[in-house]
Amino acid sequence: MAVYTNLGAETLAELIATYDVGELVSAKGIAEGVSNSNWMVETQRRDGRSARFILTLYERRIETDELPFFLALLDHLAARGCAVPATVHDRAGASLRQVEGKAAALIEFLPGVSPSSPAPEQARAVGAALARVHLAARDFPLTRRDRLDPAANRATLAKLGPAGLIAIDPALADAPGWAEEIARRWPADLPRSIVHSDLFPDNVLMLGERVTGLIDFYFACDGMMAYDLAVTHAAWAFDRSGAQYSPAIGSALVEGYESVRPLADDERAALPLLAEGACLRFTASRAEDWIETASGAQVMRKDPMDFLRRWRFYREQGAAAFASG
């Protein structure tokens, strides 16, 4: 959560002038993004109309050669009516530019706030919005491999080792065995599309019960649509710590999804295992970050136990976790 690069007002004004969006009238660095710098930018046209955008400067982690995938995906989805921000193309037609040696993109600003305590009707709307993205992305011509599949997550846990995991919390000792089992049972033949892969409430903008924007597609990749629904289920249907499951939210999310794209029987049957895979993914990545981030650092570490608790819930409940509410 920071602005890593300080862009002067003159540099910003010059950059904005390369787009046909009017003149720069305001730019505020916003506290979003862990691997990029973001500004909320306002412009005004000669006729007085003003417009707002998010300007992103890509700092690290996201490979620059993957940016065309992410930006083209936004345009593809926005053109098909999905609630995602479209990119702004410069006067030469490019959505990706270079500023002070870094890649930059200007994207549409969307209103809305991210719910911190979602209500079931909000989850229903998000389920439907996710299904719309899955359907709209099926003919997207580019692809990106999932780098965080169960095999990769299992390898992450193995790298940290039993001692490393137990140092975080003794309960994590179970994780490698569970991961082994998931990787062995992981389905290979469920319907695929481009999936968001990280649709936490933070990445959804809403006005009341209406989804105004799905954002932060930087984990989007080729994947099983039902797995993306399971990731979203794990991200939405629990309190932050994962100790408390909300059946009303879980059911509403799946019902909302199915109101747009009904699940096939094999997808529905796989949901509990896919949800375990989602928990494996976040447990592994958080455990890795936990160990790599010194406890004194100013970066907020996310507790891997939040997803171990969810994982335990899905193991114990099986299909019951996805019973209609």
Add this chain to the structure above:
Amino acid sequence: MAVYTNLGAETLAELIATYDVGELVSAKGIAEGVSNSNWMVETQRRDGRSARFILTLYERRIETDELPFFLALLDHLAARGCAVPATVHDRAGASLRQVEGKAAALIEFLPGVSPSSPAPEQARAVGAALARVHLAARDFPLTRRDRLDPAANRATLAKLGPAGLIAIDPALADAPGWAEEIARRWPADLPRSIVHSDLFPDNVLMLGERVTGLIDFYFACDGMMAYDLAVTHAAWAFDRSGAQYSPAIGSALVEGYESVRPLADDERAALPLLAEGACLRFTASRAEDWIETASGAQVMRKDPMDFLRRWRFYREQGAAAFASG
């Protein structure tokens, strides 16, 4: 530069509802403020009109009992046509509220960007805007003591000690002697008002050559108006490092100021000494921060030498630094 407190969307919406500004439609944490959290907030009224505000949560450093001074000052100046953001009062008439145990204020959003390489015409406009604030604040009924006068700054240097200063840079060894001299010669009888005290380009919003907002009044206090002009001169008329003085900017700033409030002879004569006092202040506070902030910390330390260089310039140039351009 951070958002220290995470306010949920529901909490934000409830807070906004206590003001008569319409419904919350967007809130983005912005990367401004070192001792408070800030959000750019957008609301929409029933008739469709939208409005924008900055919501500030006060985290530390600024004494809560001084907040009424700062907020009332903004309202006083805005009511007199100064380019400062007015506060929004809640339905009960208060400009200061409590949210999750912290003081909060909603203030007007102003367009504009902070110039990073100011032009002389921009400095002229800023000088005039500063003079307008000085005149408008003369009948402001509240007062606040200057905690960073030369005596306090001299004490800070003394506390750090010769060894501490030399550890930062051997050239700082001169500073305590210079500070002694400033404190001894410091004028006591120049015209006073409430002064901004920190009018760096970062704290000015502009659209082209027009000042749209003077912001961040958290150092405002009772003080000599000519001293505030000298602080602004030191803040605007040099490159960041203080190595290069721009006579065109320095002259334009003073001329702009005098176009609204001509200086008395004794004020003009005191400017070189007052500018030295400004440099003393920033050298001392930066040296203190430099030593107190571990070099590994993620907070950006400002180099105290940037103001020692300016200080040397004013000592060497004397009245010539303020000769008309």
